[in-house]
Amino acid sequence: NELTFIMIKPDGVQRGLVGDIISRFEKKGFFLKAMKMVQVERSFAEKHYSDLSTKPFFGALVEYIISGPVVAMVWQGKGVVATGRKIIGATNPAQSEPGTIRGDFCIEVSRNVIHGSDAVGSAQKEIALWFPDGIVDWHSSAHPWIYEN
Ligand code: GTP
Ligand code: MG
Numbered sequence: 001n002e003l004t005f006i007m008i009k010p011d012g013v014q015r016g017l018v019g020d021i022i023s024r025f026e027k028k029g030f031f032l033k034a035m036k037m038v039q040v041e042r043s044f045a046e047k048h049y050s051d052l053s054t055k056p057f058f059g060a061l062v063e064y065i066i067s068g069p070v071v072a073m074v075w076q077g078k079g080v081v082a083t084g085r086k087i088i089g090a091t092n093p094a095q096s097e098p099g100t101i102r103g104d105f106c107i108e109v110s111r112n113v114i115h116g117s118d119a120v121g122s123a124q125k126e127i128a129l130w131f132p133d134g135i136v137d138w139h140s141s142a143h144p145w146i147y148e149n
Helices: 010-014 018-028 042-048 058-065 080-088 101-105 120-130
Strands: 003-008 031-038 070-076 114-116
Touching (some): 003 018, 010 018, 010 070, 018 031, 018 080, 018 101, 042 058, 070 080
Antiparallel strands (some): 031 070
């Protein structure tokens, strides 16, 4: 029942990568539990990345996140937080392996296409921030084809 928060950043939306990114999570066997496209305000972006507020790149990061609409999602599955981060790849695309989203689609750390929660606790906080009205309660009929139990 683990959940993670995934956000396709403005560059991923502008470059038409939404479908491919969703497809990777879907094909893996994770279930999409919430999704919306939003243009967030500065104060909201600052809240989302509040842990990084002392970093020298914080201002540039916030400008980047508010530079266009983003696609916010909640994905569910066993180990989805850690596996989601593996699917996304290393923060700096220079270190992201080919086959990962960042490894395949981008070059610069400041244009790295996608966000994924870094721990179960931060996923819970981010899901509450982005989806305050809750997520969709549905059960995939593919479940027994993906999970033994
Ligand atoms: P997120 O999934 O977006 O949280 O990335 P991450 O967990 O892999 O990395 P981290 O939380 O440390 O940094 C958040 C985001 O800040 C990164 O994804 C980058 O978009 C941006 N960022 C990180 N380091 C730099 C940097 O040195 N310069 C700039 N401009 N942006 C950076
Ligand atoms: Mg992070």
